[in-house]
Amino acid sequence: MERRERADAARNRQAILRAAEELLRRHPPEQVSVERVAAAAGVGKGTVFHRFRSRTGLMLELMSERARDFEQAFTEGPPPLGPGAEPAVRLVAFFASVAELAARNGNLLSAIEHAMVTRKSHGEQPREANPVYLAWHRHVSGLIAEERPDVDAEQIAHMLLGTLHMEPIATQLRAGEHERLAAAFADLVDGLLRGGGG
Incomplete structure (x- = not known):
């Protein structure tokens, strides 16, 4: 039974x-x-x-399902996304993949944002406590710290990941413009990891 x-x-x-x-x-x-x-x-x-528990919880679980394969790719898969490449290369590959994932799931990301704005329950976890966000943040901050131990890697990782939720960026992703965002992330990573700390 x-x-x-x-x-x-x-x-x-x-x-x-x-x-x-x-x-x-x-x-x-x-x-x-x-x-x-x-x-x-x-x-x-x-x-x-x-x-x-809620509409927000439903949308987050659906996104979590889609993110699990991605997490396996950047933790265990082949380089440049997975282990084996230098930190800067892996970070560029990570943000390119995130941008593509977000563009493919534009409506789902919008639904999560809408659910969070309109939710009635205040007992739910904030975005930054979500397991997917935590895994992404841990990965990004780890790569930054590996290459630039002289900077606040945790804070910079929050800043980089936070741009994905800015409305101009979200609008681009919903329109499928992930390649432009990936190129911009590559420039940021290049300036951060290769342009300093020498």
């Missing part, structure tokens, strides 16, 4: 995530409500809230 309940819960989770993904593909983020996701997944609204 317990095994069947676990299997049902796993199926419901996947159905909810896939329904949210499909709705985001076809509708503006502000139109993708918990009610619409529940209806599309064939579950009750309470099931969505029980599993994900």
Whole structure:
């Protein structure tokens, strides 16, 4: 009985995530409500809230799913994104990949931002406490510190990652202009890691 309940819960989770993904593909983020996701997944609204706590939680979990493969690539995959290349090269590859990931998931990122702005619960974690953000920040700050131990790597990593949420940058990403952003990040990394500390 317990095994069947676990299997049902796993199926419901996947159905909810896939329904949210499909709705985001076809509708503006502000139109993708918990009610619409529940209806599309064939579950009750309470099931969505029980599993994900809120619309924000649902969107963050969907983004987390997409980010897991990316995290494996930059921690265990081949260079230049993965281990084996020098820090500056890996950092450029990381931000190029982040920009592409964000451009491919523009509606999802917009939905997360919209959910955070309009959420009713104040007990949820801030963006910087999200496991995906923490993993990205740890990676970026580690690469910076490896090459430039003389700078505040943690703070610079927050600054670099924070630009992804600036409206002009988010607008570019939604328009698919990730290559321009990747080139700008490459210039920043080059100036930071290769232009100083010598």
